[in-house]
Each structure stands twice: as structure tokens, then as C-alpha cells.
Amino acid sequence: MNPIEERQLGITRRRFFARAAGTLGAGLGSIALSSLLGESAFASSRSNAAPAARAARGPHFAPKAKRVIYMHMEGAPSQLDLYDYKPGLRRRFNQDLPDSIRQGQRLTGMTSGQARFPIAPSIFKFSRYANRQDGVWLSELLPHTASVAHELCIVHSMHTEAINHEPGITFFQTGNQQPGRPSFGAWASYGLGSMNANLPTFVVLITQGLGNMQALSARFWGSGFLPSEHQGCKLRSAGDPVLYLKDPEGVTRDDRRRMLDLVSTLNEREAQASLDPEVRARIAQHEMAFRMQMSVPELVDFSDEDEETMALYGEDAKKPGTFAANCLLARRLAERGVRFIQLYMRGWDQHNGLPNEIRLQAKAVDQGQAALIKDLRRRGLLDDTLILWGGEFGRTAYSQGVLTESDYGRDHHPRCFSVWLAGGGIQPGITYGKTDDYSYNIVENPVDVHDLHATMLRCLGFDHLQLTFPHQGRDFRLTDVAGKVIEPLLA
Secondary structure, rough: OOOOHHHHHOOOOOHHHHHHHHHOOOOHHHHHHHHHHHHHHHHHHHHOOOOOHHHHHOOOOOOOOEEEEEEEEOOOHHHHOOOOOOHHHHHHHOOOOOOOHHHHOOOOOOOOOOOOOOOOOOOOOEEEEEEOOOEEEEOOOHHHHOHHHHHHHHEEEEEEEOHHHHHHHHHHHOOOOOOOOOOHHHHHHHOOOOOOOOOOOOEEEEEEEOOOOOOOOOHHOOOOOOOHHHHOOEEOOOOOOOOOOOOOOOOOOHHHHHHHHHHHHHHHHHHHHHOOOHHHHHHHHHHHHHHHHHHHHOOOOHHHOOHHHHHHHHHHHHOOHHHHHHHHHHHHHHHHOEEEEEEEEEOOOOOOOOOHHHHHHHHHHHHHHHHHHHHHEEEEEEHEEEEEEEEOOOOEEOOOOOOOOOOOEEEEEEOOOOEEEEOOEEEEEEEEEOOOOOOEHHHHHHHHHHHHHHHHHHHOOOOOOOOOOOOOOOOEOOOOOOOOOOOOHHH
């Protein structure tokens, strides 16, 4: 802790009251003083309130959604091959991308030196599926997802500032390209609090995928400057879901309870002496770990799922760590009251050999994500569960490297890409936004990352301008100093 932070910790509201109580008598003087000065006199010290109080803020108005399932496709899936149907590109096969379309926009170092930018139409067929509008076009790679097209709200006009993976993922997870900010899940935990005392408020599930793998940093689900109890808890796909879930041989549960009671007593003394909020956060985390020793084994045991449910998710759901298994696990977490469930699917970074790799990637996610929506719907959970599916940016209309009629790759493209939402608070069965004939620029209703976050927070019952946390002299929020709610997306 640096000297400035140590000094700030030394003048917290509770310490002021404690000292005033000793000099003014049984705390009466401090209470009178607080009423004279008013609540605002102590506003700057709220960041040091007890963790339990900071987590129990509650929404600003009646929420449509109680929880979030966020499926992040790490590596950036190609919108041109999945969602953004551009049949006119087939007439332009291998033609150079016109300068009037590119408009001098920056490129990554991987294609900035290319002599040509040859147009690469998708080789995959698209079909139109019913929704509340004229229909939504989906690739043949997503037949199961097509069966829930009426539930989806597809946004074709997403854009982002980042052009490389690390800042791009960081931006989507935290609302800022620079590391150190709290993740979306941490903000949700901080704002809403827990609905299940035996499981973390924020849980992370990872599927390895295939192909090019980008770094997956724990800070993507970190709490940043929020209290540490709001960080995500990653469940492992092999062995114990959580490290040290089982007690060592010879240690009984009563032994563990006595040990925790002793440690908690010592930590409580430290908390009263130092007034460091992280000490009480540590106590809470120790208690959560103790309860998880009982709740997590039951959570990951699918033996109580009926045959119909297992068939819905497919054979992959029987293999721990697959995307289908994690989708089923996400539903189990949702029905147990976990607030924010983050699924990462790695391997979508297809700079070359895209047709072959995206077939395998799409097949790995298609049935599981469709089953999750259907399963939530039939259990009455979809209407209060907000789902987001998307990557950190899109892919280019031109090919990176060699282009043939059956093989191509695509570079990073932040200018436009597609994501979809479903469930609590979102208009089902619509599309929003439009791109040009090349899926290169947005021509209608742009949506940036801050707008998306603001809209999702609205579904959770929050005014994104008011969900703040004081840090380093100012109030921070997930949407930083930007963001607007996209009203047409809301039910």
C-alpha cells in the first residue's frame, strides 16, 4: 500500500466515529456531529465501507433480468461467415477492396504490407429464419442456433476501438482497453449482490477450442479496484473444479470449521485495528470456500439430469470442459442464483484456413448455445436471464494471404461486426443496425461497447451513470465517461 492510500485509510468514516466516541462519550458526540455536517461530509470515505454493505446496493429500478450469461468467443468470429449475409460479394470475388470503402482505415501489421486486398466472399450458404421482422439470415454453420432465431436480437452494427486481441478483449470485459478496471461480472456482483450463499456471485467457465489461441488473462474476470470478493471464480474442467476443494487426508470437516473460526477471529481483530476492507473480504472468501466444498461437487454432477435434457445438449455435454457441457453447467448455475456466468470459447482467430476451422468451431458451440436458450425457456428462466454472444471484434471482407474459391483467411476488423443477445429485457426476434455491401463500414445505427454495456445494465435495473465506485479521487463506472442505452433493443 502506498503512503497516500495508507493515509486515506487512516481517516475513514468508521475510524473517525471510533475516535470521536472516545472523546465525546459513548459515540453520542460523533452522531450529533454527523447530523450537523450531513451525509456528504463523509461521501469520500464510502469506498472503505464494509464489503457486505458495498455489495448490497441493489438496482435503481425494477430489473428485467436477474442474471447474465456472457458467451465470449475469444479470437473474434467472422460475422461474414456466420451472421452478416452479403451475397453481392460473390460477384466481386478476388477484386480489390475499393479505396472508397477502406477510406484509409488502419490495418494490423499482419495485412498492412499486403500488395492487394482481395475480396473473399463467404463460401457458406445462408438461409432466412422467421423472427418478428422480415426474417434473420443465418449461416448453414449454425443449424441449431437457427432453431432459436425467434429468441435472438442480432446487432449487426457493433464496433470497437481496439484492433488487437488483448486490448479488444479487455475493452469488452471491463469497458476500457487498459488493464486494471473491474470486469463486467465484478460490477454486476457489486451492484446486485448474491442470490446464493453457497456459490460465488460470478463464475467463469473456459472451453479450449482449437486453432490460434489468444492469452486468456485472469484479469478479464478480475475485480480491479472493487472489493476482491467480486472477482470471478474460475471452475476447472479437469480434476477438482476448484483447487483444494477437498480437505487433506486426515482433516475432517469439523477440523476445517475450527481452523476457519480461529483464522476468522484473528482476521476480525486485524480488521478492527486496520479498518482495511480487504481483511473482511478475505474472511468472506474463506467462508465461501468452506461452503463451496459442499455445493460445487453437487453442481458439477450431471447425474440428476434426465435423458431429454442430455439429448438436448448433445453428446459433447457428457465431456467436461466442452462448450456444450459448460452451457449445461451455466444453466445449473443460473437456476442456483449465480448472478454472472462467463463462458469463454477460445480459438476463433482464423487468419488462414478459415473455412475448415470455423466449421469445427461453429459445430462445437452451435448445439450447446441453442440448447441453453431452449432449456432456460422451458424452465421459466429465460425471461430473467440476459444472454450475450460475441467476440472482441470482427473479421475483414478481404482475405489475408492466399485466396482460393474454397480457402481464405480474414484479419481483425473493429469497424463492424455482429453480436446477439437474448432473454431478460431484450426484444426477441429482431435485427438492429446495418453494414455496407462489404460488411466493412456501418451505415445504420452504430453500437459501441459502452452502448452495449449501458443497455445490458439497464436490463439489470441500473442507470449506468449511477452505478459507480469512488477510486483515486473520482467516481468510476463500467461505461467510463461514455455510453448510451440503445432503446430499440429493449423489450
